[in-house]
Amino acid sequence: MFDLSDPILLEKIKTGDYKAFEALVTRYESKVYRLAIRMLRNQQDAEDALQETFLQVHRGLSGFEGRSAFSTWLFRLATNVCLMKIRHRGTEPSKLLPLEDYLPRHEEGEVPQMVDWTIRPEEALLSKESREKMMEALEKIPPEYRAVFILRDMEGFSNAETGESLGISVAAVKSRLHRARLALRGLLSDYFEMEEGTKRLGSGMED
Amino acid sequence: MEKDEKSSQVFACKGERCKEMLEKLSEYIDGELDPKLCEDLEKHMADCNPCLIFVNTLKKTISLFKYASAEPLPKEVHLRLHDYLKKKCQGC
Numbered sequence: 454m455f456d457l458s459d460p461i462l463l464e465k466i467k468t469g470d471y472k473a474f475e476a477l478v479t480r481y482e483s484k485v486y487r488l489a490i491r492m493l494r495n496q497q498d499a500e501d502a503l504q505e506t507f508l509q510v511h512r513g514l515s516g517f518e519g520r521s522a523f524s525t526w527l528f529r530l531a532t533n534v535c536l537m538k539i540r541h542r543g544t545e546p547s548k549l550l551p552l553e554d555y556l557p558r559h560e561e562g563e564v565p566q567m568v569d570w571t572i573r574p575e576e577a578l579l580s581k582e583s584r585e586k587m588m589e590a591l592e593k594i595p596p597e598y599r600a601v602f603i604l605r606d607m608e609g610f611s612n613a614e615t616g617e618s619l620g621i622s623v624a625a626v627k628s629r630l631h632r633a634r635l636a637l638r639g640l641l642s643d644y645f646e647m648e649e650g651t652k653r654l655g656s657g658m659e660d
Numbered sequence: 661m662e663k664d665e666k667s668s669q670v671f672a673c674k675g676e677r678c679k680e681m682l683e684k685l686s687e688y689i690d691g692e693l694d695p696k697l698c699e700d701l702e703k704h705m706a707d708c709n710p711c712l713i714f715v716n717t718l719k720k721t722i723s724l725f726k727y728a729s730a731e732p733l734p735k736e737v738h739l740r741l742h743d744y745l746k747k748k749c750q751g752c
Contacts, residue, residue: 471749508745571720584728602725606726634718638718641724
């Protein structure tokens with residue numbers, strides 16, 4: 454059963470084969486859970502979203518005509534379930550991500566400065582604390598942008614697949630992706646620069 | 661002292677031209693930028709260290725996020741999901 458392709462499993466499910474449905478769930482449950490954790494950053498909410506998504510899959514399968522890949526349809530359902538949960542929380546960040554906020558700052562009478570934190574060792578950039586900061590940063594950007602970034606840059610979907618999964622055009626995918634990337638770069642830079650400043654201050658005090 | 665300043669890698673950004681360039685960066689990183697614009701951008705970056713740093717940190721941000729969280733599905737979440745679906749879906 455586990456070797457069968459998605460379309461064959463779907464055919465079997467439509468004839469009432471529950472084992473085929475379990476095989477399909479097993480194939481995709483980790484990916485859906487990972488998407489939900491990244492979107493919601495809360496294990497209980499991610500588990501609820503996982504259950505809700507596959508329940509919707511089972512209920513909606515008779516209407517799935519196979520015009521797009523099953524995985525695209527599945528991620529569309531999963532993303533919508535996550536977005537609904539975020540809306541219900543009522544604490545989402547504002548929907549706009551003005552590009553200017555994430556470009557180098559030009560303060561009056563002052564030239565903005567850039568710190569090249571990429572020269573730091575990978576272990577430092579991917580420390581437990583850094584990873585935690587990255588997830589915090591992801592939570593700070595509007596969910597519609599977050600979803601694009603997760604699907605496109607973290608899950609490796611193409612622009613077209615991301616657009617299809619979210620029900621938006623490729624142009625909208627590109628625009629949201631660019632803003633999400635700039636915002637995340639800005640937030641991560643703030644963190645790494647602050648960390649570097651603290652370190653310098655620390656070494657200065659030792660002197 | 662001089663060495664310290666150099667190792668901290670702090671540069672200043674020059675202005676409007678940079679903003680124009682920065683708007684195209686995702687297309688550049690994804691290899692979707694028109695070759696002529698690509699050439700312009702690379703030429704600009706050769707002269708503008710802040711823009712070069714901006715591109716490097718943007719690329720690094722994207723690659724870091726790929727590894728930032730790869731939480732595996734906990735066994736008990738898997739079991740609860742299959743139990744839940746069995747109750748809700750089997751026989752309907």
